[in-house]
Amino acid sequence: MKKIKKFKKTKKKRFIIALDEEIDGKVNDALGMVEKGFIDKGAVIIEGLMTRYPDYHTVHFGMGIMHAFRKQYDEAIKCFKRALDIFPYFLDAQFNLAVSYQKKLDLGNAIKAYQKVIEIGSGDDDLVRHAKDFLAGTEENIRKEQGIGLKAFLRGMDIFEKACGYMEKEKWEKAITCFKDCLNIVENHYQSYGNMGICYAKLGQRAQAISALDRAIEINPGYEPAIVNRKMIAGLRADEKIPDGPVETIDYSKDYAAKKNRI
Numbered sequence: 001m002k003k004i005k006k007f008k009k010t011k012k013k014r015f016i017i018a019l020d021e022e023i024d025g026k027v028n029d030a031l032g033m034v035e036k037g038f039i040d041k042g043a044v045i046i047e048g049l050m051t052r053y054p055d056y057h058t059v060h061f062g063m064g065i066m067h068a069f070r071k072q073y074d075e076a077i078k079c080f081k082r083a084l085d086i087f088p089y090f091l092d093a094q095f096n097l098a099v100s101y102q103k104k105l106d107l108g109n110a111i112k113a114y115q116k117v118i119e120i121g122s123g124d125d126d127l128v129r130h131a132k133d134f135l136a137g138t139e140e141n142i143r144k145e146q147g148i149g150l151k152a153f154l155r156g157m158d159i160f161e162k163a164c165g166y167m168e169k170e171k172w173e174k175a176i177t178c179f180k181d182c183l184n185i186v187e188n189h190y191q192s193y194g195n196m197g198i199c200y201a202k203l204g205q206r207a208q209a210i211s212a213l214d215r216a217i218e219i220n221p222g223y224e225p226a227i228v229n230r231k232m233i234a235g236l237r238a239d240e241k242i243p244d245g246p247v248e249t250i251d252y253s254k255d256y257a258a259k260k261n262r263i
Contacts, residue, residue, distance in 0.1 A: 017087050023053055027062040034069055042066065057086040061093045064100075073100045089120050095127040102134075108157040111138060111150055146186050156185040160192060172199040190216040194226040201233045204241040209233050 030045035064079030098113030121128035163178030193216035200209035216226035
């Protein structure tokens with residue numbers, strides 16, 4: 001497990017930004033307290049700096065680290081993104097953004113964030129080397145399981161997320177079409193089959209729903225969401241729909257990352 005790193009100076013590329021060594025020093029002091037376990041004391045300093053310097057990149061970075069140490073990764077991600085909005089070549093913020101996605105088991109966004117680390121960093125930087133190692137290991141595992149590379153995996157993720165968006169809007173037919181498109185890229189993506197089963201059930205197509213769920217279970221016999229949903233749907237009449245309303249979708253890569261225990 002990669003420890004979240006403290007702020008350090010990073011290389012700038014064709015980007016002009018005002019730097020304030022006094023503010024940077026205070027952020028470093030606060031993060032030094034955090035690393036020693038004095039999280040609340042460090043938080044007081046960072047929060048004070050945020051009040052005084054709301055548009056300074058290292059302050060947002062420091063706040064992101066505070067949230068990360070508290071395992072508040074959604075908030076950490078917002079802070080790292082804000083730091084990068086201010087200074088797009090802030091390598092430490094980009095790296096910690098990737099780590100935060102990784103901690104959330106959001107493999108797709110972790111991949112994209114680590115790719116950005118390599119793009120903005122230099123080859124001799126430890127953060128860049130770690131990003132390359134992560135991506136190489138991830139691609140090796142994805143190729144073993146799915147027979148595709150990172151580029152195809154991410155393309156499938158984008159389509160899958162579009163399908164989930166349709167599910168949230170209760171547009172079941174469009175969602176099914178997108179899940180099928182995803183399966184054309186990631187052939188054994190059991191999460192797509194699982195969500196298709198829900199969509200078919202919402203349309204009252206019981207046989208198709210069970211078939212999709214059976215395929216999900218065939219690919220991954222321990223896939224609990226599909227097992228539970230199949231049992232529920234099997235109890236419906238042939239043309240009976242599951243109740244109207246929003247449904248909980250299955251994440252494209254989180255389940256994969258958890259299964260691989262990569263984080």
